[in-house]
Amino acid sequence: MTTADQDTRTQTKTDADAEADGVAAPAPAPAADAGGVLRALDDARPSVRLRAALAIGSAPDPRSVGKLVERCGAEPDFSVREMLTWALTRHEPSLTLPPLVAELRSEGAQARSQALHTLSKIGDGRAWPAITGALLSDADEEVARSAWRAAVVLVPEGEEPRLAAALAAQLGRGGRETQLSLSRALIALGEGVAGPALGPATADPDPRVRHHAMATRRLLRDPESGFEYAIEEAKRVAALLDQPGGA
Numbered sequence: 001m002t003t004a005d006q007d008t009r010t011q012t013k014t015d016a017d018a019e020a021d022g023v024a025a026p027a028p029a030p031a032a033d034a035g036g037v038l039r040a041l042d043d044a045r046p047s048v049r050l051r052a053a054l055a056i057g058s059a060p061d062p063r064s065v066g067k068l069v070e071r072c073g074a075e076p077d078f079s080v081r082e083m084l085t086w087a088l089t090r091h092e093p094s095l096t097l098p099p100l101v102a103e104l105r106s107e108g109a110q111a112r113s114q115a116l117h118t119l120s121k122i123g124d125g126r127a128w129p130a131i132t133g134a135l136l137s138d139a140d141e142e143v144a145r146s147a148w149r150a151a152v153v154l155v156p157e158g159e160e161p162r163l164a165a166a167l168a169a170q171l172g173r174g175g176r177e178t179q180l181s182l183s184r185a186l187i188a189l190g191e192g193v194a195g196p197a198l199g200p201a202t203a204d205p206d207p208r209v210r211h212h213a214m215a216t217r218r219l220l221r222d223p224e225s226g227f228e229y230a231i232e233e234a235k236r237v238a239a240l241l242d243q244p245g246g247a
Contacts, residue, residue: 038067041084046077053080057087062095069099072118073111085118093124101130109140116146120153128154136166141178144170148185155189164189164197171201171216172209183216191220 040052049071056064068088075081088096096118103115116135119127131154135147148167155163167186173179186194194216201213218225 038064041067041071046080049075049077049080050083053083053087057083057090060087060090062091065091065095066099069096069103069115072114073103073106073108075114081114085114085121088118089121093122093126096122097124097127101127104130104132104135109138109143112138113140113143113146116143116150120146120150123153125154125156128156128159133166137170141174144173145178145181148182152185152188160189160193161197164193168194168197168201168213171198171212172204172206179212183212183219186216187220187223194220 037052037055040048043049043052053068053071056068065088068084072081072084072088075084088100100115100119100122103111106112106115112135116131119130127150131147131151136144136151138144138147148170151163151167164186167182167189170182171179173182186198198213198217198220201209202217204210204213
């Protein structure tokens, strides 16, 4: 008897024993259903959508890129959006960059924001020309914040001063989270680049701009001081400077 015959008889006996015990023999694993996984991205259950995005990222397929990008613009669940972004990073940038850059012109704020977030995670400098001034000053704060983060990742050497000036033009905007995001973006550029851009803003007549600029400059020099402390200190210093004879 050959080894193959012995293996066959052993498998048959094992299956028969399982059936005798009332346990069904394991069925062979089905081939991956690419179409079914893509359809699962539209399932009403977030857990199903999450598993589908994980499956796609675990076995990248160029045919899934368009659907992943499309879903990023509509997905309401944060965890699923993060998994969609991860799945896109698993594909070749030559496949993902064109549709993601196209999304930056979308009318949907979430589509623009998530595309920027994904581009920052991919980190391919070829996307830099798509980070326009319009995105850096987008009326939607989530889009603007995503643009700031993407810009400091993608900015090519030599373009940092121009980016710092564009970011400094947004000082004083929004609430605490937005201002903190902008400060972090400027800090990521370094004091040598961000410092000169902050200078004019520290004397801006708008107190929100002035305080934000002063707080960011403090954080550049002492990152451990914390944003809230830096803002409060900026307000105190500005108040002293605004007094008659202040210097």
